[in-house]
Amino acid sequence: MIKSQQVEALTLYQLNRRIAELVTNSSTQNVWVTAELSDVAVRGGHCYMELLQKDPDTGATVAKARAAIWANVFSRLRSDFYIATGQDFATGLKVMVRASVSMHPVYGMSLVINAVNPEYTMGDLLRRRKEMLARLKAEGILDMNRSLCWNEPPLRIAIVSAEGAAGYGDFMNQLNGNQLGLRFTTRLFPAIMQGERTAQSVIAALGLIAVEQDQWDGVVIIRGGGATSDLMGFENYDLASAVAQFPLPVIVGIGHERDVTILDYVANIRVKTPTAAAEWLIEQGAMALDRLDRLGNDIVHVVRERLAGCKIQLGQMEGAIPSVARGMLERSHNKMARYAMALQSVASKRIIPQLSRLEALESTLKLTTANAIERRSTRLDAMNRLLDALSPMSTLKRGYSITRFNGHAVTNEADIPAGARLETTLAEGVMVSIKQ
Numbered sequence: 231m232i233k234s235q236q237v238e239a240l241t242l243y244q245l246n247r248r249i250a251e252l253v254t255n256s257s258t259q260n261v262w263v264t265a266e267l268s269d270v271a272v273r274g275g276h277c278y279m280e281l282l283q284k285d286p287d288t289g290a291t292v293a294k295a296r297a298a299i300w301a302n303v304f305s306r307l308r309s310d311f312y313i314a315t316g317q318d319f320a321t322g323l324k325v326m327v328r329a330s331v332s333m334h335p336v337y338g339m340s341l342v343i344n345a346v347n348p349e350y351t352m353g354d355l356l357r358r359r360k361e362m363l364a365r366l367k368a369e370g371i372l373d374m375n376r377s378l379c380w381n382e383p384p385l386r387i388a389i390v391s392a393e394g395a396a397g398y399g400d401f402m403n404q405l406n407g408n409q410l411g412l413r414f415t416t417r418l419f420p421a422i423m424q425g426e427r428t429a430q431s432v433i434a435a436l437g438l439i440a441v442e443q444d445q446w447d448g449v450v451i452i453r454g455g456g457a458t459s460d461l462m463g464f465e466n467y468d469l470a471s472a473v474a475q476f477p478l479p480v481i482v483g484i485g486h487e488r489d490v491t492i493l494d495y496v497a498n499i500r501v502k503t504p505t506a507a508a509e510w511l512i513e514q515g516a517m518a519l520d521r522l523d524r525l526g527n528d529i530v531h532v533v534r535e536r537l538a539g540c541k542i543q544l545g546q547m548e549g550a551i552p553s554v555a556r557g558m559l560e561r562s563h564n565k566m567a568r569y570a571m572a573l574q575s576v577a578s579k580r581i582i583p584q585l586s587r588l589e590a591l592e593s594t595l596k597l598t599t600a601n602a603i604e605r606r607s608t609r610l611d612a613m614n615r616l617l618d619a620l621s622p623m624s625t626l627k628r629g630y631s632i633t634r635f636n637g638h639a640v641t642n643e644a645d646i647p648a649g650a651r652l653e654t655t656l657a658e659g660v661m662v663s664i665k666q
Contacts, residue, residue: 250333258331275301314348326350383518397454404508428463483507
């Protein structure tokens, strides 16, 4: 153990004073430093932050320092920076600041910023945007959405915006209050439109729209005005890629006229505000109505010309009908006369030979009929004589008789019982007898 009386110890305050003497020299005062802002906060008019340096390959933090801009300087620096860049001091920005090292016995070491170079910040933003655009172009997707055509007119619109946002309200009021009476079908797909979750939220909303893309003519991504730093969430490659490849045309209306994000380079239509987005859609409807009016007028003009031509043609036909009818009747009469003459000639040639044939057939038919009748008469006479010879009366006249019992001719004597009354028919008369 080291005895305390043998060691000359410093108080913490003394140590910090020595450190301050070492670090607060000309080499650490008013030095330009490049870094990334983190944990930016304004309290009591002062701006507090951390300055970070990250490894470009891994993104890991390799250096960190506390920094502050005192109120008597911050108001001026903040205004100048916003005018030059359109952005406020915000986490994630890369800046070049002029700072002096300060070592406070109580609060420790920090950097006190007294100047900012806005050109460096703008250069970094433009560099990153340029790199993303170059990547989109290399992948062949930069112009995909810009090349899509809109349905005419676009009346079914899917909206990506923050629910309840003023920009969304302005868009809907402009759209629904159009003087042309156009009726739009809209639906809000809510998304976070500010902060670190902006890109992820908007991409999720686009995914929901893509599922039912057949129900929509296009997509509107809108956000009202605000600080330009609020738009940093839209400077995202994944979001730009999603918009560039989206299957429906996209309108982007984010911020003010001076605000530009990477989405403005990949979207089908870029307008300055949500209200301007609604005006563009209404204008497309107006153009469609104008085309319909012109088409209607063209149709009326063509129909009128056709009707006028038909009336002229009808008048000509009415004048020509009597003469045409007379001509057709005369031609038909002449034709019928020629047919009558031809029929007479044909008839005389065809009928006269047939009449001669009929006369010859008449003579032949009479002779044939007489011969047939004579043959039939001779045969009938022979058959009549035969019937007379074979009749019962002829048989009786030749000396025969017929004996009947109970009206039936007797052919066997054994069939007649004794005492039976018999009738015998002769040629002349009937004789009755009793069998013994």
